[in-house]
Amino acid sequence: MKISTKTRYGMRVMLDLAARYEEGCTPLKDIAERQGLSKKYLEQVVAPLAAAGLLTVTRGYAGGYQLARAPRDITLADVVSASEDGLELMTCTSDLLACERADGCPSRRVWGGLQDAINSYLEGQTLADMVE
Amino acid sequence: MKISTKTRYGMRVMLDLAARYEEGCTPLKDIAERQGLSKKYLEQVVAPLAAAGLLTVTRGYAGGYQLARAPRDITLADVVSASEDGLELMTCTSDLLACERADGCPSRRVWGGLQDAINSYLEGQTLADMVE
């Protein structure tokens, strides 16, 4: 149940960009310096966020990243889901089989409930909420 | 944010024992058979649960495990926390340092809020609730 640094750094990048959303695109170099992180590593951190359509990319000279939507329109679920490739706590294929055999499968209830709690928190908060 | 099989199996063991709490101690062999899991692996799954005081152990012939308290008095947080060695989403030492430098550290708010959501769900539900 630990959160990977990839996801944590991804969130920091998104929050950093949320704080200066009006200012146009920002190069990774600036974000890396502000956050005290390796620019090279951030490239990889940012890739899935861009692939998920959360970032607008400007390539070439004076390029950089900008939030694709207003901070108010990007939820924490959007960010975490992109970084972690989904919010699922488990790959439920094998669990479905196990549940066939089990009687009522109470553990389904456990993890389903936890999943709901996580989803509803992350979906209910936006980047704007976090930045104030 | 995936849940390890160790934790999932641990929960299944605890739920299995909760369902037959009145019946005294149950050998791991029986649980392994019912759940379709390796008994040998379950030994390791169960170890941290016993160490956390959630299980009463009877060694020797006709021994086995039993819940140390009634299902109503064991929360999901107790179980997950024992299996995962705490509920923390991250080791915050390095984050504290980062937060000194950052201005207001909005990511603290993100993960703190998620942590609260997770904790309050897990602490609010007991094994009895899951078994019906």
Add this chain to the structure above:
DNA sequence: TCTAAGTCTAGTAGTTTGCTAGGTTTTAAT
């Protein structure tokens, strides 16, 4: 004393994590 239980320790193949490194492509400024 036999036997069915839990206990402890070690090993291990495979995967994931958290990076670093280097080269390629894109594009605005000169």
Add this chain to the structure above:
DNA sequence: ATTAAAACCTAGCAAACTACTAGACTTAGA
């Protein structure tokens, strides 16, 4: 047309973690 600053892509790698298996040892009731 060249340069420079940016994003993009791929590979590699040590360390840690995961999901087990295996075996020897201990405990205690029948």
